Amino acid sequence: MAEADFKYILDTFFTLFAMVLIIFMVPGFAMLEAGLVRTKNVSAVLTINVMIYAVASLAFLLVGYKLAFGSWDSVTNSIWAVFMFQMAFVGKTVNIMSGGVSERVRIIPLAVFTIVMGAVIYPLVVNVSWGADMIKGTLFDIEMYDLAGSTVIHSTGGWALLAAIIIIGARKGRYVEGKIRVIPASNIPLVVLGALLLWIGWFGFNGGSVGSISSVENANLVAKTIMNTNTAGLAGAIIAGIIMYVRYKLLDITMILNGALGGLVAITAAANYYDMYTPIFIGLIGGALVVFAVPVFDKFKLDDPVGALSVHLVNGIWGTLAAGIFVESISFMAQLKGVVLIGIFTFSISYIALYLINKISVFRASDDNQLEGMDINECGVEAYPEFKRAI
Template sequence: MDTAYVIDTLFTLFSITLIILMVPGFAMLEAGLVRTKNVSSVLTVNVMIYAVASMAFILIGFHLAFGDAETTTMSKWAFFMFQMAFVGKAINIMSGGVGERARLLPLTLFTVIMGALIYPTAVNISWGSDWLKDTLFDINMVDLAGSTVIHSTGGWALLAAILVIGSRKGRYVGDQMRVIPASNIPLVVLGAMLLWIGWFGFNGGSVGSIATKEAADSVALTIFNTNVAGLAGAISAGIMIYARYKLFDITMILNGALGGLVAVTAGAHLFTLYDALAVGFIGGLLVVLAIPLFDKVRIDDPVGALSVHLVNGIWGTLAVGIFASNAVKNITFMNQLKGVAEIAIFVFTVSFVIIYLINKVFPFRATDEEQQQGLDVSECGLEAYPEFKRAI
């Protein structure tokens, strides 16, 4: 008993380390995709999200999510830290999508509410203590590591924020869309690859145990399928982007990989090799299709977070009902769809109301002049690249 306890505790601590490695992953990805005049503000937001969201979850959110739940298979502190490591990821999804025009103070206020109340409630009605299930919700979906609970939750909050805040200055002029290129492609690649590596702890650690032969096989299968889906997403996005434009866009290829990783997150422990390949391949295609679609309706998302996390969070959760319905009893497409819909209604509605109210007191959107100058100056007083000529 003690041996298994120690092994599972060590495994969980290692998984936590990989998940927290995703913090610099998000930071580098976003820093590379925004203009140089906004890099310091993006990095500050990412650090503050990790600190503030984690603290809000430690002090309030964990109990809301899990009640008085105890674990006997590993150290309670390891379990606690593992759940804490997840919370910032949902808000990181939002931060990148409102980049280059969102102020730090109101975003931090929303982070507190997200970490203490919104995300823990989503966890409660899916993974956690379920005290709301008998009154409002009856979610019976399978979502191993959070295609819906984390990725779609962050995506719905982001959509609410964009609808309140609006697009970046100069992004849409009349009927024309202005292309704003990424400022640092090497950082984009580094950030995406750190996220990819972190996903092995994200999904593998969610299996919960590695101390028996069966558990070790399940962890290995989960990580294997996670990687396969990322590979398939990168390949499908590369094929599609070349077929459409006769170019290989590395940012789109990487977003395709991330889309595949998001999609497989719900059922990586249940899929076969070919299931994971199909889920990831479709995930990459969805990213390439969704990014221009959001632009057509003037939803300004600098990093493609809605396409990667919201669209593929939905797809990945539904894919469990398509590919794994024979693997585990009671998995059905309708149960998966119901879970997606209930989380969507709750998170989007509550997020929109809270963001709208915060915006009335502390405006989220930086002024046009501040956006033109760059948020590094107005929000941080510290430019990431002071010797560079600023792009307008």
């Protein structure tokens, strides 16, 4: 067998393996969100997550991939493996949204927006960052470095979520007479399972984005990227636990896990560039940002049941800018420009699309339906029919 053929086969296998790890993030998001919402809304959350994977992936297959990358072509490994790897990313932008608008969003209009995200919004963001760059030379000519999507995926999903929360509003009873009503998670074991599945999936997310493993140099780079990814998650979890204990003398597992996810989001922009120590600092800041951002969003009555804005939007921005701070060859101004332009574009287009869809099919469930639960009204199947549903 020729050396070129062997490298082609090895890199194709590597790409497919990374894709499988990323797909593990689908049940990761589903379990995390199912555990953080009330029992009366679990089936609806799970249905939304399955529909996002199906709808976004098909929209990307039919329209989005060509818009993002210009052509179906690859010389280093199988184009079908390359497509599957890129397809695994697309649904994550809407998964970020789905948790943040859970417990009051209707499934059909969200599925319609998923088509828009998978076919148009996300592919255009990819086009100017990773892809064909069909508008090179214009204001939106972006030279930002973003290995696996701190901005391209995470803050893109975060900006779309922000637009959705503004349009849909808070859950009934979340903010009462100027006070924040705490709505506890329904299933902590599911939260832990979901977060750890996401953590594992991140190894394919970042490691796979290196693109090749068929040489000693690339194999070492993949390994270093995965190690740095894990390190940032560890640091994020630890600092979130420390801050919660100092402030409240309690160790909140949901905040610890979100701190870990914040660190993972932050390292995603340049995990392949950092030495083995810098990810600790990036993860520490990422985890701390999650803890401090959650009450800030609540202060503005931006109801986010899973903390997605704090994890994905805030740390998507931090991680992208951090690459420009800590990596000498990456321009901070280029990173800042990318964050600002993609933020403006994504929020604006998402808001317009959500607004128009909302005029045709309202996103927000009625107060009565929210009180009864989205499982009954959207799915007809309760996740826990033997349990008394909490209001």
